[in-house]
Amino acid sequence: MKNYLSNRKQPIKIEGVVSEWANISKGVPQGSILGPLLFNVFINDIFYFIKKGTLYNYADDNTLSFAHPDYDVLISTLEEESLVLIDWFKINCMKANPDKFQALAVGNNTLKNNPVFNIDSAIISCDDVVNLLGISIDYQLNFDSHIRSLCRKASQQLNVLKRIGSFLSRLNKLTIFHTFILSNFNFCPLAWHFCSKTNTKKLEKIQERALRFIYNDYDSSYEQLLSIACVPSLHVRRMRTMAAETFKILYKLAPLCLHDLVHFKNSNYSFRYSNIVDLPRVRTTKFGEKSFRYSAAELWNDLPEYIRSVGNFNQFTNLLQSWNGKICKCTACSN
Numbered sequence: 001m002k003n004y005l006s007n008r009k010q011p012i013k014i015e016g017v018v019s020e021w022a023n024i025s026k027g028v029p030q031g032s033i034l035g036p037l038l039f040n041v042f043i044n045d046i047f048y049f050i051k052k053g054t055l056y057n058y059a060d061d062n063t064l065s066f067a068h069p070d071y072d073v074l075i076s077t078l079e080e081e082s083l084v085l086i087d088w089f090k091i092n093c094m095k096a097n098p099d100k101f102q103a104l105a106v107g108n109n110t111l112k113n114n115p116v117f118n119i120d121s122a123i124i125s126c127d128d129v130v131n132l133l134g135i136s137i138d139y140q141l142n143f144d145s146h147i148r149s150l151c152r153k154a155s156q157q158l159n160v161l162k163r164i165g166s167f168l169s170r171l172n173k174l175t176i177f178h179t180f181i182l183s184n185f186n187f188c189p190l191a192w193h194f195c196s197k198t199n200t201k202k203l204e205k206i207q208e209r210a211l212r213f214i215y216n217d218y219d220s221s222y223e224q225l226l227s228i229a230c231v232p233s234l235h236v237r238r239m240r241t242m243a244a245e246t247f248k249i250l251y252k253l254a255p256l257c258l259h260d261l262v263h264f265k266n267s268n269y270s271f272r273y274s275n276i277v278d279l280p281r282v283r284t285t286k287f288g289e290k291s292f293r294y295s296a297a298e299l300w301n302d303l304p305e306y307i308r309s310v311g312n313f314n315q316f317t318n319l320l321q322s323w324n325g326k327i328c329k330c331t332a333c334s335n
Contacts, residue, residue, distance in 0.1 A: 098122035
């Protein structure tokens with residue numbers, strides 16, 4: 001390891017002029033296999049310094065959160081913990097720039113208080129929307145801004161596909177559709193899955209437009225188009241993703257921090273169905289029923305038993321490909 005990190009040099013090239021070779025005293029080669037492992041070893045002790053808040057870390061991106069009914073305690077705790085993190089960076093020869101920090105107050109009541117943080121001489125106000133690892137998160141958790149951005153980007157790509165469509169075969173169009181357009185909706189879908197029905201319809205409309213163009217079919221219904229293309233709706237696709245993630249959690253294949261989200265139901269009684277999970281009690285719709293903890297448990301219990309009872313992940317995901325969600329058979333839905 002010492003040999004791997006020692007005696008490395010690099011020059012800098014600006015407008016064709018190359019500098020002399022300089023020693024590299026810190027860092028690892030970019031794109032190396034050992035780089036991510038060494039960086040995790042380097043940064044992972046940062047969690048031991050946070051005592052009151054919760055730190056969420058992805059590589060070099062760190063997000064601090066805290067909740068408290070007392071507004072003054074909320075502000076002071078986040079300011080204190082932020083200074084602790086800044087000190088950690090200084091001690092470890094890194095630099096945090098508070099001017100680039102973002103703050104988000106979740107909920108209307110919290111935002112009405114107009115939270116302002118004073119961190120290392122930087123004044124940080126809460127935004128209506130912040131971007132975190134490619135996801136736009138708004139203070140109401142409606143994800144309107146994120147869905148709007150997704151639809152705009154996918155629509156632009158679809159318009160490009162239409163312009164060059166006359167030069168492409170159907171297979172080429174399908175390849176571009178799956179590779180470029182659908183990929184927009186496959187990035188962290190469970191983060192924004194609980195968006196409004198209006199936003200859900202906007203997303204489905206883009207897929208419908210794409211399929212009508214690819215198959216030159218403007219008469220069939222959306223459901224018929226999905227059947228012709230052998231693809232699920234975007235909503236069903238997200239439900240399948242949620243079911244797969246729930247399987248990983250239940251069988252301890254997911255990261256350890258997720259293991260307490262869903263649990264198999266323990267009971268001394270014999271139930272008609274096996275492998276069901278506990279459905280947590282919730283008090284609200286927005287932050288209760290529309291949460292992964294509740295929706296994942298409800299979804300898992302609604303899966304057919306022949307899918308739910310499979311203990312192998314590959315077999316489970318294969319069976320999910322034929323599952324199109326729960327079908328309600330009540331008289332209201334039948335009509």
